Amino acid sequence: MSAGAARLPGRWHDAAYGMLGAPLAMAALPLFVQLPAYYASHVGVALAPLGWVLFAARLLDMLQDPLFGHLLDHSAQRQKRWMALAALVLALAFVCLWNPPATPQAAMPWLVGMLVLAYGAHSMLSIAYLSWGSRLPDDGLRAVAWREAAGLVGVIVASVVPVGILAADPAQVAARLTMYCLFFAAVLGVALVLLLRQPAPPSVAAGQPLRQALASLWANRAFRALLPPYLLNALSAAIPATLALFFIEDQLQEKALAGLFLAAYFGAAALGLPLWSALARKVGAVACWRLAMLLSTAGFIGAAWLGPGDRLAFLAVCLATGAALGADLLLPPVLLARVVTGRGSVGAAFGILTMLGKLALALAGIALPILSALDYHPGQGPGTSLPLVYAALPCLLKLCAFVALGRYGRRYPF
Template sequence: MSAVPQSSPAPASGWSNAAYGMLGAPLAMAALPLFVQIPAYYASHVGLALAPLGWVLFAARLLDMLQDPLFGHLLDRSAQRQKRWMAAAGVVLAAAFICLWKPPSSPQAAMVWLVAMLVLAYGAHSMLSIAYLSLGSRLPEQGLRAVPWREGAGLAGVILASVVPVGILAADPALIDQRITWYCLFFGAVLALSLLLLLRQPAPPMMAQGERWGASLRALWANRAFRSLLPPYLLNALSAAIPATLALFFIEDQLQERALAGGFLAAYFGAAALGLPLWSALARRVGTIACWRQAMLLSIAGFVGAVLLGPGDRWAFLLVCLATGAALGADLLLPPVLLARVVTQRASVGAAFGILTMLGKLALALAGIALPLLSALDYQPGQGPSSSLPLVYAALPCVLKLAAFVALGRYGRQHAA
């Protein structure tokens, strides 16, 4: 049963918009280490073997993908307690995030610790993110001004998480533990403050419940255009997830530029943010599909260049980061636009975006298998340049991106958009 508001929602103030948007920063600060920095930290600093580490990441990310629909269903069925779920998820996320950076000294115990903390961190982050986006979808129309606050805060969080943890790990080993502690406490404080500001705001009115989950899925499966969009999206997401998982390994071993890792990541995400308005303008001129395919070609060009890099090629790799980062902006912007065009059943839009999110997480899970693959190719972290690392980090994503390019072209010929 949907709740009926007693009066029309008042226009959102600038303060309430900011209070909503600020949570985007700590969510982004947690997401980047969970998916990019933690694997390299446990391989290089804790000493876990590469192959089992990769399978742990695969299993944890697969669980993260599968639990999202359950969390969404739980939040739908207990919407009046959504703020309590958010507060609880925030506490678990802060604790698990801190514990991930404080593993036991024994590699065997550290592996068990990593599994437990990843399950808690992924689960809490997913619960908090789903509830956050659900709350945002119920803001009054004037509250749409809060979305730029959310995206801006998220960008700030990504850049901060790109620079600070990597800088700490590249500094004096004797200072790493103390500085990581201060960074984790800072993250916990930002998360607590953001949640406090958000949860003190009046809850937006509840929306009427749409179709049951099963009916929405059946309607989506009957939509041929929607089904045809999924393969290029998954291939493209996987082509981005593999280099994201291996980025720090490539920077530290292949380029021998550990101290510059934070700057490279910041350039990558900064280029993605700056590219958003440019891709939006290009899509209006040439069409969404043509624009996305051009971005794929830009990404392929960047990764082809990365295959040839070795120690000291810092400026060339900076160009790779800028090119592939700019292409990432199109990957973030254009798939939701295509999805909204092909899914015309209003009651199925939420389920459609849920499936898209699940495919993105499936790509991250599959990317974890890149670590056992590298291990089978005799790559060992911390041993310097390797002939296999550029192949898996850059050449394999090129092949996947090219397959996505072809699949998207076939989609465009069958379903003009």
């Protein structure tokens, strides 16, 4: 009894840390998956300029991440203030993004400004959150498990509720989206208060100057060799994420089931996390991640041949690729923690990793102008260009990541 009671405070701290993963995920999925479809289909923004706006905003956001990481390395004692400010900006920008001006001409600059604010705030809060977790006792394994579980719950909520709102009566979309935004802001506020009431973990010594920290990371061959497979794999996931709603609505003609498909995808990722963790302990993190890449490739190969009415086949694709996503979430931070030994530069290292993820999302935005050049238009129904860009191109990128990770594993057998 007393032993169990002694463990409760530690478990509470782990849970209090992990809860912030839910609202961060609730913001990330709409920003990167549902927002393009909303502005194209409901606001009337043309596909090609929308893609270039997404590319530019995400590229700018990407360049901030190492700077944010470096700033946090040097101001760990003010981390709570940075997190509170970032959360406030994120909540306000998120509400504004889903309430744009009525005309496409006015909506475009509004989208640019709000995206820059939302991306920047989300990045600052996420990097601070990861840095906090990296300084917890015993590597924060239980806290990280709470974080990933809460994040997947947030993803499932964000995959079902906004999609259901967008598929409902157009006259009610604006009011319901505002309610969802307010719900998100409330969840974010509660989770942040739970975290910030906890004592901050001990800070390490101030990191090196930015130039020196980046040079030190670049001199780390194992860290440097991890970046190409990570970027290729992230790009192979970012392209279908950007185009998922277009594929479901036009290629499959199953708009009403979009929320179910997304929930199945992220639910499979949640269920896959403990399985990948167990497998990684047996075969190693690199070998485990490569197996997940093969599973994802098999799923997208199947998606390339789907058309109207293939709902069960696409559900199987969502389950396979979603399960593989669990490995993508779990294993790169594990490998990063093993190769980055300079604790004072851990924030910069996580900043670089998130920067590459943002680069992948930025490059994925170019998929929209590519589709426009291939004469695809939202709402036109099934065709050949959408499966080519949504499924075939990610397969090629995933196989390139598989090869690059194999070379990495031969040199650094983790």
